[in-house]
Amino acid sequence: MNPLDAARRLVGDALGQDEICGTCGSRVAGLCKPLDAATLDDVLAEAEHVVFDARDYLFQEGDRAGHVFTLVTGTAKLVRLLPDGREQVVGFRFTGDVLGYTTGSTYPFAAQLLTGATICRLDRPRLDALMRQYPALERRFLDLCIQELAATQDQLVTVGRRTAEARLAAFLLSLADNGQRRDRVGPVLEMPMTRADIADFLGLTLETVSRGFTAFRRRGWIREPSHGRVELLKRGALQELTDGEAG
Numbered sequence: 001m002n003p004l005d006a007a008r009r010l011v012g013d014a015l016g017q018d019e020i021c022g023t024c025g026s027r028v029a030g031l032c033k034p035l036d037a038a039t040l041d042d043v044l045a046e047a048e049h050v051v052f053d054a055r056d057y058l059f060q061e062g063d064r065a066g067h068v069f070t071l072v073t074g075t076a077k078l079v080r081l082l083p084d085g086r087e088q089v090v091g092f093r094f095t096g097d098v099l100g101y102t103t104g105s106t107y108p109f110a111a112q113l114l115t116g117a118t119i120c121r122l123d124r125p126r127l128d129a130l131m132r133q134y135p136a137l138e139r140r141f142l143d144l145c146i147q148e149l150a151a152t153q154d155q156l157v158t159v160g161r162r163t164a165e166a167r168l169a170a171f172l173l174s175l176a177d178n179g180q181r182r183d184r185v186g187p188v189l190e191m192p193m194t195r196a197d198i199a200d201f202l203g204l205t206l207e208t209v210s211r212g213f214t215a216f217r218r219r220g221w222i223r224e225p226s227h228g229r230v231e232l233l234k235r236g237a238l239q240e241l242t243d244g245e246a247g
Contacts, residue, residue: 030070030096031140039134046126050119054192058111058119059100065107068127069099074117075192079110089200091155092193094178098144101127114192159203162242167202168212169238172222176232187232188225 032040049072052058058069061081071093078091078099090109093099099111101124122130131138151174158170175189193201199209213230216222221234232238 031098031137031144032070034136034140035134036136039137042134043122043130043137046122046130048121050121052113052117052119054113054115054117056113058113059107061107061110063107065100065102065105066124068101068122068124069111070120070122071095071097071099072118072120074119075114075190076111076117077114077193077197079112080108081110087200089197092197092201094182096182098141101141114197162244164202164204164208165212165215166241166244167204168198168209168216170242171198171202172230172232173235173238173242176235187235189230189232191228191230 032043035043052074058076059065059067061079073095075095076093076099077089078093080088080090082088092114093111100107102108131141154170154174158167162170172189175191176187179186179189195209195213196206198204199206202209204212213222213224216238217224219234219237221232221237223231223233225231
């Protein structure tokens with residue numbers, strides 16, 4: 001059964017919509033960032049907030065694309081199923097990001113949560129109607145699509161042209177940039193994805209990614225204060241490696 005059809009606890013049963021939106025990453029870096037109070041109220045009237053556990057799927061590849069999702073909190077990975085049965089990680093999504101908006105009738109990939117998450121779910125036709133009604137919402141969505149295209153182009157360069165260590169450095173810097181866009185300042189990155197996920201996303205082996213982390217630690221560029229957290233000690237060195245000026 002699709003987890004969206006299973007019995008889930010609606011956040012609205014325990015919290016008010018205003019409280020949910022007050023802590024939503026979409027207000028900082030996502031679709032709702034430019035909306036005024038009146039527009040936001042109308043969006044909220046159409047939305048449903050749902051709690052999911054880590055490892056739950058928001059949707060599977062090939063499911064009917066009837067909803068669009070925003071991560072109020074949490075992190076997810078996007079996965080494509082290859083013809084031989086293996087999975088390919090094609091991206092990560094963070095608090096405030098939109099998932100599941102597609103031009104097709106089905107989702108072209110699966111979205112699996114890496115952490116527990118609160119999800120804002122909108123019926124696709126209702127979201128389309130809201131964008132027609134509110135130009136600011138439509139413009140913001142276009143901006144996010146352009147950002148996504150730029151990120152995809154950067155990823156193609158990373159996988160196609162950079163060395164293994166430079167790919168890992170670029171990935172760490174992209175996580176730092178994501179955090180800054182969400183007003184999360186500081187050198188410590190929360191990394192709920194596994195090293196196998198990172199390796200898959202970067203087109204590397206698990207062993208190569210592990211060697212890269214070890215090399216960065218030995219050079220004093222990073223440290224790992226606890227599981228799932230990485231502190232960038234020398235961001236400039238990582239940037240130089242990414243740009244091909246050192247290595």
